[in-house]
Amino acid sequence: MADWENYIRTVVTRYKGKIKYYELWNEPRFREVDPYRATAGFTGTAKQMVEMGTIVKRVLNEIDPDAKLVSPAFDARMLGLKRLKAWLDAGGGKISDVIAYHIYATPPEEIPAVVKALRNLVNQYGLNHLEIWNTESGFLVESPDKEVKPMGGAVFAEVLSVERYAAFTSRSLILGAASGLGRYYWYSWDIPGMALTTGKGARLTAAGHAYIKTERWLRDATINECRTADEKLWICTLSRGGRQARLVWNTTGPRDWMVPSQWQARQYETLPGKVTNIKSAGPFRVDESPVLILSDDQAWGTP
Structure with missing residues (x-):
């Protein structure tokens, strides 16, 4: 040695x-x-x-x-x-x-x-x-x-x-x-x-x-938790300060899914950086790429 x-x-x-x-x-x-x-x-x-x-x-x-x-x-x-x-x-x-x-x-x-x-x-x-x-x-x-x-x-x-x-x-x-x-x-x-x-x-x-x-x-x-009920749709709950956000994706591709009303979702952000308002309580399309869902209109973190 x-x-x-x-x-x-x-x-x-x-x-x-x-x-x-x-x-x-x-x-x-x-x-x-x-x-x-x-x-x-x-x-x-x-x-x-x-x-x-x-x-x-x-x-x-x-x-x-x-x-x-x-x-x-x-x-x-x-x-x-x-x-x-x-x-x-x-x-x-x-x-x-x-x-x-x-x-x-x-x-x-x-x-x-x-x-x-x-x-x-x-x-x-x-x-x-x-x-x-x-x-x-x-x-x-x-x-x-x-x-x-x-x-x-x-x-x-x-x-x-x-x-x-x-x-x-x-x-x-x-x-x-x-x-x-x-x-x-x-x-x-x-x-x-x-x-x-x-x-x-x-x-x-x-x-x-x-x-x-x-x-x-x-x-x-x-990250407070990451869970899945069917091994396909995943939901991770995040907190930062007094705010909460959710990361959501579906492992098998596009899927129409209802955002829980108690989230009071206001907007979501995609991996490419597009931010879109959530205007209705209708079906929400998720796929293999995680999206960040927010309950307010503020940016999540800094660039």
Whole structure:
């Protein structure tokens, strides 16, 4: 481990005071869990990974004690829980300041179940105080910069249109926040086939604008609940100060729906930013893209 410690000391010394969080490893495969898949990247055991993390934690405490150690980022939806458990069984929770996970979930409505399972597992080890971060997540999307093909598996079995990608992006951020994730890192900004932009980051797509709009909707707001009665129509209730708003979408496409009269809805805002008054108590058309429904005429948040 001498070479590893020398590398860590070099990095931490160089970036002291600049890097606040160090994620230990990207998507490791442990021999205890993946005996036939631990052939690339990290190919050792969870115990060895904890030994490496212990060195990192010690070096951080010596050189840059304000910096935090983020656990290895586990992946593959529910299968990743076995890898996280192996890490925790080997003592990894004792050196982790944050638990990292790559929540690739299609459709986004799977996110709450994944986060619930993560939180339940982490809490079993007395780590209720640790935040869980989604440090990588995204979907395949059509791109003018390259041909994009399905990659197999449930997560990447479909290449989304830009419009659906925008809807999936927004719903992912909403449900991630509602599920209690401390942070949500999107993959990616400019890599064709998963990007929020085109032209190597030069121009925002509809998905990029949806990301920004959803961040504005959620900023400084509390999500009181997200619920669905039929696994299709979702309603999330937000509060900010003394105001309330609702985010509504339907996972199966266009649907006529009655806005509850007790909401006293006055206007709604779409992901592209169009604001429309709600003038009647008739049916309201919702679809895969979340809309923000307000009970007053004020803007929700700042641009």
